[in-house]
Amino acid sequence: MDPVDDRPLPEGLSDRLGFLLGRAHAANRRLAEARLAGLGIGVKTIGALTVLADEGPLSQQQLGQRMGVDRTTMVAVTNELDDLRLVTRERNPRDRRAYTLRLTGTGRRLLRRATTAAERAEAEFLAELSPAERQQLKALLRRLIAP
Amino acid sequence: MDPVDDRPLPEGLSDRLGFLLGRAHAANRRLAEARLAGLGIGVKTIGALTVLADEGPLSQQQLGQRMGVDRTTMVAVTNELDDLRLVTRERNPRDRRAYTLRLTGTGRRLLRRATTAAERAEAEFLAELSPAERQQLKALLRRLIAP
DNA sequence: TATTGTTATACTCTATAACTATA
């Protein structure tokens, strides 16, 4: 919803939070995807790696819940992670319906590079704001989505 | 990308701006759509009405540019506006390729009700923040997306 | 030749329903 960026904001919309969030989200995602394109994985895949690095091995559904993603959507994400050998996918011996997704060394290394690239993209997107303002923005957003 | 809301934020993701923006945007949109459902039009349609009220009659492409929407996408939006008699659609005599979209009385009245509902939904979403913080958040977002 | 609105089409993203294998 945002193919052209270099034009003045419509008065009436520029006070609508939904409009501001939508624009900011779309613009940030475009920039992040461009900066991460060289790594061969998308932002959602990186999100999955981040959670696994953070919380240790998880099942597909547990991982999806942390990310806010449906289990059917997680199938493709997990397949990509597996195909690229970023995780191993073992049956959980305690519950043989579930898989245990475990970060591999390759996954960990890719995550490090991806995190660096993501942080650079983020800094680029936030360039107009001072360090204090960046923290402020994140803190405000965090309070809005905190459970 | 956000079906479940009542669970702790993953550590590693809660510092990613993209994650925060995506969650906040999705949550706000869900709330806004729920609160606007009774009006029978979507947030995008309301955005179009807002721009027309703000800037006066526009062609489909001009309106789309203000909203950040492709001209092919604007066809459906314009059809909805026209079908509901929220705008009139006259050929521009100066350029008979283009239509002039002009807000009707019905459109103006619906926009007033929609604006009230949208503002209520926004206040509800921002309930955790003080008035000053709400302004702060909007100001920061505006600076990020300003051309 | 270029542009406005339009259609047909395709692509992304995501969810619902139904299946399988396990519990």
Next chain:
DNA sequence: TATAGTTATAGAGTATAACAATA
């Protein structure tokens, strides 16, 4: 009966290419 993962499928949402009418 219920749950983890899977598949097929459908629904948003949006963009590209090509076309008619007009410039």
